[in-house]
Amino acid sequence: MYWNQLIDTMVCLQCEWSKKVVKKDVISHFKYICGADISFTVANKGIAAAVIMNTHLEVVEKAYKKVELPIPYISGFLGFREAEAILDVLNGLENPFDVLMVNGNGTLHPRGFGLASHVGVLLGKPTIGITRRPIKEAERDNSLLKIKGKVEGKIVNGIIVSVGHKITLKTAVKVVKNTSIYKMPEPLRQAHILCTKKAKEELK
Numbered sequence: 001m002y003w004n005q006l007i008d009t010m011v012c013l014q015c016e017w018s019k020k021v022v023k024k025d026v027i028s029h030f031k032y033i034c035g036a037d038i039s040f041t042v043a044n045k046g047i048a049a050a051v052i053m054n055t056h057l058e059v060v061e062k063a064y065k066k067v068e069l070p071i072p073y074i075s076g077f078l079g080f081r082e083a084e085a086i087l088d089v090l091n092g093l094e095n096p097f098d099v100l101m102v103n104g105n106g107t108l109h110p111r112g113f114g115l116a117s118h119v120g121v122l123l124g125k126p127t128i129g130i131t132r133r134p135i136k137e138a139e140r141d142n143s144l145l146k147i148k149g150k151v152e153g154k155i156v157n158g159i160i161v162s163v164g165h166k167i168t169l170k171t172a173v174k175v176v177k178n179t180s181i182y183k184m185p186e187p188l189r190q191a192h193i194l195c196t197k198k199a200k201e202e203l204k
Helices: 002-020 078-091 115-123 169-178 186-203
Strands: 032-040 045-054 059-068 099-103 127-131 139-141 144-147 150-156 159-165
Touching (some): 032 078, 032 186, 059 186, 078 115, 099 115, 099 186, 115 127, 115 159, 127 169, 150 169
Parallel strands (some): 032 099, 099 127
Antiparallel strands (some): 032 045, 045 059, 127 159, 139 144, 144 150, 150 159
16 A cells, blocks of 8 residues: 555656656756766665766766665666765766766656656756667557657667656767767766765675
């Protein structure tokens, strides 16, 4: 009963908060790009990491933090599990950044409010969602991914890119392409490497 009520509440909140998502470019140039990711240790505990890079893909700053997540993983509700932990590690950064990449969908979501949108709206900054696999609700049209007939994501170099907040899909794709050496864009890849490394150290 508790979980049913919780899910109903989260569905309502996502539907309401999705109205706050801005799918327009609010700035024209991204000088500093941040990637944020979480790696888990035990149960609902893990390490959140953030890495800021410049347009030359040089590391400007790295940070990580032990985090405890409020709820277990529930498909479609990753924002309620991970958003606050990501914001915690971002708050520990000393340098500013222009755009954030997170390991999760943005508007490519059944209710248009995945992790990237959740974090973006709370943060108030341009945010891009990056995932390795499309959600089951997505309809594929060549490289484009649609939700209920509307384009919400694009496949770029084998990964899924979607709008989180305060950015267009076209610009999000451009930022991803400009920051990629391998499949995953470098700021997010470096954040993943950092949190995975620290999580393994925590388990020793």
